[in-house]
Amino acid sequence: MLELKLDRVSRHYKQKIAVDRLEFTFRKGIYGLLGANGAGKTTLLRMMVGVLRPTSGEILCNGQEIGKMGGEYRMKLGYLPQELGYYPNFTVCRYLEYLAELKAVPPELARERVEKLLKITGLQGSGKEKIKTLSGGMVRRLGIAQSLLNDPEILILDEPTSGLDPRERIRFRNMISSLGRDRMVLLSSHIVADIEYIADEILLMKAGKITESGNLQEILKTVDGKVWECVKTPEQAEWISQKFTVSNRKNTEDGRVVLRIVSDTQPAEDAAQISPNLEDVYLYGTGENPG
């Protein structure tokens, strides 16, 4: 059974600690990584891919250190970086064939695989187009296609849905969901809904550490009793927004404001407890006040 273990993994950039002694074990399933910018998500994913070397600690795949496994580990891997690199003058097909070659996909299977993935990602009509002529969303879909070329056992996706329109996002989410049945999928995203819908296990990262982890129900429990709703005048709403973490504010027809607040204490006398969602957990965990 496939197992990827982080054993006190740290990564420093000079004085800054990007990832701080992380310990976690990934198995088959979909893992969603949530965290603010600079929380260390991308650094962690890069280390898991083998692009960055940890400053200390080890990443073990079925008990073997991934750096020592080399090509054997990379053979199991599919990776979509946050910023997809490509040769602008390559056509979509040539790009995928090139990466299939690097991923050691047998040439007789590569063609078939490329065609299948172009179809899955909705790029079948763009095979002969140069990548530099594609839109941002299409480049993202191309990135997703390349990550699946070798039918990887471990799929690591850094912000896979950024730049996709809602229809593409939903299609991609469904695709990831079906892929996660028999492999390990780890995706990071700022889009809380993506994680909420498809992740079997959610990891919340802050300042290089995993602050919370568990399935959606377990994660939601961590802010049980800490999400409040109240109706206030615009002036009172402004004051509350400055003092507390407001996860949503909505104007009512009578000119007042409905506030959704994440707080350990009751923010106002008339504030009532409501059931939390993942956005509340995210805001609570990252300690961010969206204003």
Add this chain to the structure above:
Amino acid sequence: MKEKIVLEEISIDQQEKGRILQKLEEAAEQKQYWRCPSFWEIFRGQLKYISGFCLGGQLLCVCLTVVLLGYFQWKGEGMLTYLGTASVAASSMGLFLVAELGRSRAIGMMELEQSCYLNFKQVWCVKMILFGCLDILLLTVMVAVVAKNTSCGLFRVLVYLLVPFVLSNAVQLLVFTMLRGRRGEYLQAGAAAMCGMISLVPLSSPQWYARTYFGVWVFALAAAVLCLIREINLIYRRMEEGEMVCWN
């Protein structure tokens, strides 16, 4: 008259058929999309994707130099013409390889290539072997032709040509990490031009090619080799750490 054979009707167990088809489908799903390619397969594969400009440029450089040397032989030119031309050719040879290596660095491909079975370091090795073979071919031709047409022996000519070759490669690697994208390419070309001009400096006073100064050439070659090793080591370490790969 032969009797017509009538086959006994075989009943098909639909449930069993479904089960077997399901197993076949599962086996097809488990089909592995990878294999371990041989060195030759890797080499042949990479050859398809090397930039036409870089490989063509290198080949053109080889052909042009061979044609020029042939022309000089036909015209019966003197030692300095041979050494000058060969030195400039030797100092520009590294440009095309570094430009090819810089391609993946310039547009963020390194990070993606590093995550593949054949990572970018292996891809770079293949490219370096290919371009290196062309360099060796050209150096061999130049050394043989220059030695034949001048009073310098093979070894001395080899040293005279290796100095600009190794030095320009060290300079190319030094500027390789400084800038990226179009500006990096211009810097690379500028460095090659500068190295070409510097390699012509000894021609201003021909006694530099006299036997008495040979020790200086050997010293220069040793220094250039050390610089090259230092640059290679530096780039390798930065690649191993990964920062150069991610922030390219």
